Amino acid sequence: MLKVKSLVLLSLMSAFCVAGEAAAELKVGYVNTQRIFRDAPVAQKAGKRLEGEFAKRDQDLQRMAKQLQSLQENLEKNSVTMAETERRAKEKEFSELSREFQRRQREFREDLNLRQNEENAAVIEKANKAIKQIAEAEKYDLILQDVVWVSPRLDITERVIKALSEGK
Secondary structure (H helix, E strand, O other): OHHHHHHHHHHHHHHHHHHHHHHHHOOEEEEOHHHHHHHOHHHHHHHHHHHHHHHHHHHHHHHHHHHHHHHHHHHHHHOOOOOHHHHHHHHHHHHHHHHHHHHHHHHHHHHHHHHHHHHHHHHHHHHHHHHHHHHHHOOOOEEEEOOOOOOHHHEOHHHHHHHHHOOO
């Protein structure tokens, strides 16, 4: 019985030594996705595209918000001196404009979110290709994204951003 336990213990120690050697040879890298979205030229271009695409609608919404505010201030200031029919007409106008504003604002947010998701997916796809190329070229065994903590020596984000800048 003692011989069997010794054999099992020897086998386990041997397995840990082999695993330890394999782990010592493991090449690991880390990529900070948030930095890619913030710093990579491809992500910055996507952001500018979105700004251009949605600028007019955003300006229209801002104009409408000012119009609503002006109507509200006018109602608050002059409602006491207005005729009943005029006051009701202004309140109805304010209510309709407010509903229209909320509808357009909701559509704007939905459309913007959809386009942001599309652009982010394209950036991630390009980044993943760059990461794969770096992993293959530099013989990485594992590359992680978005972890709680990582040693700065494992961070290859700058290389990925550079690869994206070069259009790889």
